[in-house]
Amino acid sequence: PQDPGPDMAGVRAALTEATELGAPGAMARYDGPDGALSEVVGEREAGSGLPMDTDAQFRIGSVTKSFSAVVLLQLIGEGAAGLDDPVNDHLPGLLPDDRITLRHVLNHRSGLWDYSNDMFTQTVPGFEAVRNEVYPLQDLVGLSTAEPLTVEPGSAYAYSNANFVVVGLLVEHLTGQSLAEAYQERIIGPLDLAGTAYVHPENTMPGEHIDGHLTPDEAGQPLVDSTEQTASWAQSAGAMISTPGDLNRFTSGLLGGELLAPEQLDVMLEVMPTDDTGTRHYGLGLRRYDLSCETSVFGHTGTVQGYYTYAFTTEDGEESLAATANTSNNGVVNTALGETLEAAFCGAEAP
Numbered sequence: 001p002q003d004p005g006p007d008m009a010g011v012r013a014a015l016t017e018a019t020e021l022g023a024p025g026a027m028a029r030y031d032g033p034d035g036a037l038s039e040v041v042g043e044r045e046a047g048s049g050l051p052m053d054t055d056a057q058f059r060i061g062s063v064t065k066s067f068s069a070v071v072l073l074q075l076i077g078e079g080a081a082g083l084d085d086p087v088n089d090h091l092p093g094l095l096p097d098d099r100i101t102l103r104h105v106l107n108h109r110s111g112l113w114d115y116s117n118d119m120f121t122q123t124v125p126g127f128e129a130v131r132n133e134v135y136p137l138q139d140l141v142g143l144s145t146a147e148p149l150t151v152e153p154g155s156a157y158a159y160s161n162a163n164f165v166v167v168g169l170l171v172e173h174l175t176g177q178s179l180a181e182a183y184q185e186r187i188i189g190p191l192d193l194a195g196t197a198y199v200h201p202e203n204t205m206p207g208e209h210i211d212g213h214l215t216p217d218e219a220g221q222p223l224v225d226s227t228e229q230t231a232s233w234a235q236s237a238g239a240m241i242s243t244p245g246d247l248n249r250f251t252s253g254l255l256g257g258e259l260l261a262p263e264q265l266d267v268m269l270e271v272m273p274t275d276d277t278g279t280r281h282y283g284l285g286l287r288r289y290d291l292s293c294e295t296s297v298f299g300h301t302g303t304v305q306g307y308y309t310y311a312f313t314t315e316d317g318e319e320s321l322a323a324t325a326n327t328s329n330n331g332v333v334n335t336a337l338g339e340t341l342e343a344a345f346c347g348a349e350a351p
């Protein structure tokens with residue numbers, strides 16, 4: 001059937017719902033064969049009257065995991081490592097179990113404990129305790145390996161930020177570069193992502209940016225401005241900043257074959273179910289969502305204090321959508337924001 005094109009009214013309705021449910025602002029940008037379409041609702045800073053702006057930077061959280069996975073897969077394609085190598089072959093003694101491979105940390109089947117569960121049991125105190133800290137990646141791995149594995153390596157999907165901290169250490173080790181240099185040289189430069197940066201350990205966003213607002217656990221408490229933060233607890237698992245247009249350029253370039261050789265892109269897309277809905281899957285640093293209109297979209301979600309993000313594209317990379325809301329710790333906002341995917345990729349209901 002003729003692709004109906006994006007239902008931008010539906011995208012706007014989802015963004016509006018996200019703001020009605022607690023986000024000061026929300027925005028989305030669709031890029032397709034006929035160009036770009038954007039929608040902005042609400043404010044970039046609560047009470048400021050300043051509108052959201054799809055040219056502005058924000059914190060993309062775990063969408064960073066897809067950037068980290070691309071770099072490691074490029075290195076694998078260059079022969080610097082094997083996907084089924086034990087991590088400990090490259091980083092001796094790092095992990096407590098030699099059976100954990102590069103594939104396991106890329107597809108969340110290592111069993112490594114997610115230390116962020118301990119950090120953020122209480123949302124605002126946990127955030128305040130870490131927001132300006134700077135952690136060596138090894139120390140974050142240490143927080144994980146202080147706890148037992150949650151599953152036998154390779155036996156089941158168990159999402160953990162620790163996995164992509166290990167990916168970051170592998171990238172540093174295999175390139176001899178910093179993460180910032182590796183992201184810049186291998187992704188940001190080649191795709192000319194002028195609004196994308198790995199600013200860690202800085203706690204500010206250099207350019208025009210969106211403010212983040214963390215929702216406290218206690219109902220009725222005021223939002224906490226979380227704009228300034230190092231995100232050092234996340235780093236290669238969640239510390240990147242970007243813009244909606246750059247995220248669309250990244251996801252469409254990735255699925256369009258501009259960043260990985262076919263062999264590595266194919267293995268990145270080898271997904272397994274992450275829940276029992278049958279519509280949510282994870283490959284290597286990449287999610288696949290199966291939408292109601294028989295369309296599958298590929299990308300990643302992000303949750304970092306003050307920011308929810310969705311960044312997805314079609315399998316051919318022809319259509320992409322990036323959406324963000326500037327609050328977090330508010331599940332109904334996240335769910336509403338996610339409705340932009342159906343509107344953008346399944347388009348307007350047939351009249």
Ligand SMILES: C[C@@H](NC(=O)[C@@H](C)NC(=O)CCCC[C@H](NC(=O)C[NH3+])C(=O)[O-])C(=O)O
Nearest residue numbers: 061062120123238301302303304305328329
């Ligand atoms: C889900 C998403 N994951 C990420 O983006 C990673 C970087 N974020 C997290 O693991 C959430 C940390 C807590 C956030 C905090 N929540 C709490 O503190 C809860 N007590 C908040 O909501 O801001 C993904 O992979 O798709």
